[in-house]
Amino acid sequence: MGRTSDARQKILDAAQALIELRGYSALGVAEICKAAGVPKGSFYYFFESKESLALTVLDEHWAAQRTAWTGLLTDTATPPLHRLRRLFEETEAAQLAGQQDCGTVSGCMFGNLSLEMSNQTEAVRTRLQEIFDAQVDMVEAVVAEARDRGEAGVTDVHEAARSVVAQLEGQVLFAKLYNSTGRLGSLWPNCLALLAARAPEGTAVRA
């Protein structure tokens, strides 16, 4: 039992690392099993197909990210705009840690797979839509709070939240392409611009 679930987790960990590095299409089941150090036969014991593995990798990755985002974005001891700022700082720190770990900025797995796979498998497209919908909802709640406190001038908070997440995805794309996390420093001032907000007192906007 211990060994069994261990093998499943090894496959998932290897798949996640390989997908981050090289995307999904280029990967084969044999390669994933080799990297995981498990016999190829055991793959189909745990996963029906490569697609079902991809969905599980997405779910695991989102479960971890959702926990982190929830911790940051629902921390009511922190003013709402500060929470968004911390989200960007944590994103930059995570991308930097990944770069130090494997030499290149790996970007956002959800964005990567949206562009690589969304037109190829409807199951993956639907799952990625749900993940981004959830991200936008979480950001929207914070934007609404900032608006209610008179700290953000936007009226359509859903649209504004979607634009903040789109800006995040676009800048992370550039961070990956240019292999530079410094590009993420503009997330905070751009978020303020998109929300028609000013930098709260005690926070500096990086140039």
Place this chain on the structure above:
Amino acid sequence: MGRTSDARQKILDAAQALIELRGYSALGVAEICKAAGVPKGSFYYFFESKESLALTVLDEHWAAQRTAWTGLLTDTATPPLHRLRRLFEETEAAQLAGQQDCGTVSGCMFGNLSLEMSNQTEAVRTRLQEIFDAQVDMVEAVVAEARDRGEAGVTDVHEAARSVVAQLEGQVLFAKLYNSTGRLGSLWPNCLALLAARAPEGTAVRA
């Protein structure tokens, strides 16, 4: 000679269509040649490798897009912010035409390949960086013009231009994921926000 260059163009056209639809990694040379209706042997007569084909596809696609962008963005008869607005409208129209043609929004080939390939081949990464650098330079010239006319409040026009292009890539990512070009309607108001600009007279901002 006529037949020869015809075969090369057929390979390029087929490769571009297949890359737009399914990305690069999932494609094989045999499949590209089959779609192009040319014998597989002729592929290596024209292209050293699949990577060199990818670079040529990028170059051809960018040559066409650069011409279109130059036409829109250097049209001095039109005020600078209006030119940016037309760029977004043309982008939306092109994505819509693609969707009507093949059933799904194919997104931006440069963004797609940035996320799929930039960590896999340095030659492609470098080419894509050059393309996005050129896009940002073109937008920056327009932003500088708007700023000099007192129509945009930003001071760092390069950073602002990069953020406008990042927003474009992020929103096109969502248009692809949700297979909906309606998402691109926010490009114009978001651009105004990122440039600290107001909608010029005679233009409505879509909600």
